[in-house]
Amino acid sequence: EQVVYLEQELKVVQDYIYIQKMRFGNRIQYDSSVEVDAKKVRIPAFSLQPVVENSLVHGMKDARCISVTITARQRDSALVLCVEDNGSGISQEKLKELREALEQEDIYREHIGLYNSHRVVRLLYGPAYGLTIESSPGTGTRVSITLPADMEEDTYV
Numbered sequence: 001e002q003v004v005y006l007e008q009e010l011k012v013v014q015d016y017i018y019i020q021k022m023r024f025g026n027r028i029q030y031d032s033s034v035e036v037d038a039k040k041v042r043i044p045a046f047s048l049q050p051v052v053e054n055s056l057v058h059g060m061k062d063a064r065c066i067s068v069t070i071t072a073r074q075r076d077s078a079l080v081l082c083v084e085d086n087g088s089g090i091s092q093e094k095l096k097e098l099r100e101a102l103e104q105e106d107i108y109r110e111h112i113g114l115y116n117s118h119r120v121v122r123l124l125y126g127p128a129y130g131l132t133i134e135s136s137p138g139t140g141t142r143v144s145i146t147l148p149a150d151m152e153e154d155t156y157v
Contacts, residue, residue, distance in 0.1 A: 050113025059087020
């Protein structure tokens with residue numbers, strides 16, 4: 001399916017984290033805080049897992065352990081999903097490049113998961129939605145995915 005319930009997408013993330021914990025053990029901590037109503041909102045399939053994967057792959061570069069937290073909150077007519085980690089963080093220069101690359105039409109290869117998630121959200125729901133990234137070196141990264149909270153399964157821009 002192209003669009004799934006948030007609770008289904010969270011299950012995919014939990015399965016992914018389980019596999020990574022088998023590899024890295026206690027070096028990975030995971031938590032989620034999702035409003036009950038938000039679990040029934042439909043979102044693009046595989047939009048969260050690549051963001052979590054990015055947190056682990058890039059956040060653990062210079063960190064022994066990493067904690068990843070997913071939150072989901074409805075704000076007015078939007079659903080805001082946040083994937084936050086306490087990993088290595090991103091330099092301001094690299095962050096600027098990454099933000100610019102997300103807006104380009106061609107594939108940005110280093111962070112293809114982020115790029116794909118952003119493009120799918122934009123293609124399905126329009127330019128008001130997508131990913132935003134906040135980060136600083138040594139303090140971690142927060143990727144927010146903003147989606148419409150009231151979209152039906154087959155509603156497209």
